[in-house]
Amino acid sequence: MEVNNLFKKTYIKANNIKVNLDLDINDSIDVNYIDILRNKTIEKEVLQSVTCVCHDPKYYNEYYDKCPKCEGNGEVLISNNTLICNHCHGSKSVVKHHCSICDNIGSYLSRKKINVPLNESIKDKDIITLDGLGKKEKGNFGNLNLTINIIDLEHYQIKDNDLYYKRIIPYTQKEVANRVSKQVETPKGFRKINVDDKDEYQVIRLEDSGINGGDFYVAVKKELPPIRGNDVYANVILKEGLYKFYLKKEDLYDVDKPLKEVHYFKPLNDPNYLYLDLDNLTSYQVIKINNKGEKGRHGGSNGDLYLKVFIGDKFLVNNNNLYDLNIEFSDSELNLGKKILSLYNEKVTFSFPKELKEFSFVKVGSLGLIKNKLENKDLFALIKPGNKYLYKISVMTNKSKGTIFITDYHHFFNEMVEAYTSSVNLDNYLTLDFKGLKKSRVYHLNDQYGNDVVITLIKGSDING
Ligand SMILES: [Zn+2]
Ligand SMILES: [Zn+2]
Ligand SMILES: [Zn+2]
Incomplete structure (x- = not known):
């Protein structure tokens, strides 16, 4: 087929889009009314003419041959008259390989992002014309006509x-x-x-x-709040074990929307801070703070704040469940598979499989973080030997060298690395050489108290930050 005839096609198969014979492109876009009123320039995908690969100079010879009749001149000399070649119609080439993308038209329409300038005088269904953004052929440009659909008018x-x-x-x-x-x-x-x-x-x-x-x-x-504000139930984990502190409502651990897992409080002369005197307070107590719950409606009173306090650095939170690493198990308790704890002024007996693996967690009951008056999240205790501690730490790393903060079990816990340690000082930091690590390497160490420390390095993704 001859190239010129192909240009006369009135549609482009690849996109199933009807195109006018002239070089204009007609399309429509959805816009928000406020964007028009704000004279915004918005980025939108609109139809644009794209040069087909068959007309890329790099590949042109694979799709087109020189016209054999005029030998690529586009014109022939007949009886001293120069005439346009009637075989290639002056295009100098004939189709060698059919292009299934553009049917040898040379270009096709595709959606591309462009900047569309809006202004407040535009009305719904107006057509805005973007000069020169239509099709391009032999130095001629068409326009892009965009029908404006204001979708939220x-x-x-x-x-x-x-x-x-x-x-x-x-x-x-x-x-x-x-x-x-x-x-x-x-x-x-x-x-x-x-x-x-x-x-x-x-x-x-x-x-x-x-x-x-x-x-x-x-x-x-x-939705108007009740005349008297709702009571608020929250948790606070005091890592420092301070007995007098200030806290902000945002610092409380809300089971539905946890903000932070461990809270640090600094005394500030800020009226938004709540001052609590927690003398003689121990973990597993619920204290009521009057008037510090949700605000009541105009003229009404506020709700109360019920605060469950956990003190010390051996409380962890994961999936809203509380893990208490303070609980110790004697040999007889481990052999019996039974333990009695005193929580919230109550004796709680819980059992677990006998001779359970060290460093696994057992569920004590629904006695963890407070969610509301009736509901508590689960509390877990860590099974560990009573006398001599064994530290098992697995670290997955791609690093050649790494520093492990041994007492920072909280960090390891979050990274899903088995690393259960107490706060016993292991000189705190260990620098380990990961060089030449093929699969894994085991380090056997002792801390200053003679406790065994086993560190397993496993080559893998770098989860040690
Ligand atoms: Zn020709
Ligand atoms: Zn083909
Ligand atoms: Zn093509």
Whole structure:
């Protein structure tokens, strides 16, 4: 087939898109109304003409032959007259190999990201023309005609120069109690809205955030908090074992939304901090702090805060379960497979398989972190020999050298590395040479108390940070 005839095709098979004979490309885009009002330039995927591989100079010879009639001149000399070659129609070449991408048209349409400049005068279904972004042929350019679809127009209403946002913004009870400031996008940018706790519905006026100096209006639907605020149940793990400290509400460990696992408190003269005198407090006690729960509604009182306190650096949290490394097992307890603990002023008896493997965890019961008044997460104890400690540490690494902080079992625990140690000082740091490590290497060491330390290095992914 001749190249020129192929150019007359009115469609491109590869994309199933109808294309006009002229060089314009017609497409449509979805936009947000606020983006128009803000005169934004948005990045959108639109149809663009792409030169096909068969017209890439590098591969052209694989797809096209020189026209045999005019020998690639495009014209022939007949009786001293120069005429356009009727075999190749002046294109100088004929198709050698059919191109299934473009049917030898030389280009096809494909979606590509371009910047589309919007402005506030654009209306829904308007067509904006981007000059020169259509098809290109022999130095000629077509235009890109984009039909604008404003997809969220029904969410807005204009009255004079005021803009009304018709979608109601929901506020949960907690958000109202905490006076959360949500953001709305206006023609003047993002604006914060402030709610009160008086009525279920509140219309908020954002001055000078509409059109041409008008205002922006938004409605809020609130779940009002109870007159008296809800009680809050939280956990706090005091790694330092301090007995007097200040804490912020955000520092409390919330089972549903854990923020931090271990908390450090610094005394600050900040009214947002809660001062607690925890003299004579031991782990596994619940203390009630009046008036420090969720805020009550206007005119009502706050809820109370119930705080479960764990003291010391041998408490770990994983999947919201609490792991207590303080619990010790005597030989007779291990042989019996039974232990009695005193928790929350109660004697708790729990059993476990006899002669259980050292350094495995056993479930004590649903006595761990507090979730609400009725529900507790699980508490686990670590089985370890009563007298002599054995430290087993496995480290997976790709490093050639590494420093292991032996007492930082908390870090290892999080990285799912078996590393159970007490806070016994092992000179704290061990520098191990990983060079030449093929699969694994075992180090047998002793700490200053004569305890055995077994460290297994396993070659693998670097999880030791
Ligand atoms: Zn020819
Ligand atoms: Zn082919
Ligand atoms: Zn092609």
